[in-house]
Amino acid sequence: MTSVWMRFGAFLGKTLLLLLSLGVLGWALASAWFAWQHRGPVSAEELIPDGEAAMTQDVIQTAVRIVDQHRESTRYLRDAHAKAHGCVKADVQVLPELPDELRQGVFSEPGKTWQATMRLSNGNAYPQFDSIRDARGMAIKLLDVPGKQLLDDQKNRGEQDFVMFSHPNFFVSDVTEYRQNVSAQADGETLKAFFPGWDPRTWQVRHLLIALATLSPAPESPTRTTYFSVSPYKFGQANAKFRVMPDPDSCPTYTLPAQNQKLPNFLRNALNQQLSTDRIPACFVLQIQRQDPGKYMPIEDTSIEWRESDAPFETVARINVPAQDFDTPALNVRCDNQSFNPWFGLEAHRPIGGINRLRKAVYEAVSDYRHSRNAEQ
Known part of the structure; x- marks a missing residue:
């Protein structure tokens, strides 16, 4: 034996x-x-596939369905980033010593300080406890921006928006995959978002791993997170992605008191603790990463992270979020009703690539639908 x-x-x-x-x-x-x-070189121009417009209409219908599914008794929510930790005032100062080649669009005037609104949020389409693994979002809106706006029906808007979240790449490549993914999730079939059938050639294992990495544990505070544009934009004549990183050395030394992470809104509490209770500002740097078409830095595939070894990030501005009171019923309603859209802005920072083209249509349709329904409440 x-x-x-x-x-x-x-x-x-x-x-x-x-x-x-x-x-x-x-x-x-x-x-x-x-x-x-996945090796270079790549195109520096947009390549629009056949059928993208029809797929975009399908995504709009699904996004509206998600808004209906996740509505609360008194309001309709966004189809993503539904839960805000707060909207705060910020100052965005272009670096005084900015090199000539980086002086583009809203960064054209070294030393210029823009007044801005910043929205910090969770990524989920439904408000949930902050302790649940999730992406975190940051949207910045520069105010009183002169110049022709990208959208013809927004000529007098005078804004430049930067929309980011807390992971450098997206878990879909293009509009085709986004349509498949969001439709499966809206139907409550999350597995089909990455495994649509029995054919292994259709499986998106790498994208599933990106999605799992995106759903990260909650940070100490929304001010302790790095945020990425994920998709590319024009930067003058170049193409670039944006990043916002904490810059604690530019602010007074501050240790955030331990927060009770069992509370559903502890990230809002952390933000309120720093800015409103302790009256300590938060500091960030705004950076760009310019595309090198000789390296594998594609425009049309948002699942590919542009490696810093191929193109480093360069700081173009510093962001200061001063001490302030932001958590009031009136300001929270205003925050909830405010729209952030990467297409609110100037030609110098035009969003490019399939996911950004999709955003243009979906953001507008969902925003119009949400605001019209909330006006009826």
């Missing part, structure tokens, strides 16, 4: 070693294939 068990143990050990070896080999082959498929 002992001999039998020894032979079985040896067989089991060899089997496990073989499976491990096959797994390592598969991982190596997949990595090599991915590196082969």
Whole structure:
């Protein structure tokens, strides 16, 4: 009997070693294939696929359905980033010593300070406890911006918006995948968002891993998180992505008191603790990463992170969020009703790529629908 068990143990050990070896080999082959498929150079121009307009209309219908599904008794919510931690006033100062090649659009005048509104939020389409793993969002709206706006029906808006969230790449590549993903999630079939059928060629394992990484544990505070534009924009004649990082060295030294993370809104409490109770400002830097078309930095695939080794981020402005009282019923209603859209802005910062083209149509349709329904309440 002992001999039998020894032979079985040896067989089991060899089997496990073989499976491990096959797994390592598969991982190596997949990595090599991915590196082969995703190498430069890439186009510096947008490439619009056939059928994108029809797919966009499908996404709009699904987004409206999500708004209906997640409505509260007194209001209709956004289809994403429904829960705000607060909207706060901010000052965005262009670096006084900004190099000439970075003086584009709202960054054209070194030393210029823009008054701005900043919205900090969770990413989910339904308000949930802050302790639940989620993406976190930051939207910045520069005010009183002169110049022709991108949208013809918003000529007098005078704004420049930057919309970001807390992961450098997105869990879909393009409009086709976004339509499949959001439709599955709206139907309550999350698994089908990444595994739409039995054919392994349709499986989106890499994108599932990105989605899982995006749903990260809550930070100490919304002011302790780095935010990324994910999708690209024009930056004068170049293409670029944006990033906002905490810059604690530019603000007074501050240690945030421990927050009770079991409370549903502890991120709002943390923001209120710093800005309203302790009267300590928060500081960030606003940076750009310019595309190098000679490297694999595609415009039309938002699942690809632009590597800093290919193109470093460059600071173009500093953001100061002064001490303030923001958490009042009137200001919270105003925050909830405010629209942030990457298409509110100037030609110098035109959103580009399929996901941004999709945003243009979906943001407008959902915003109009939400505001019209809330006006009827």
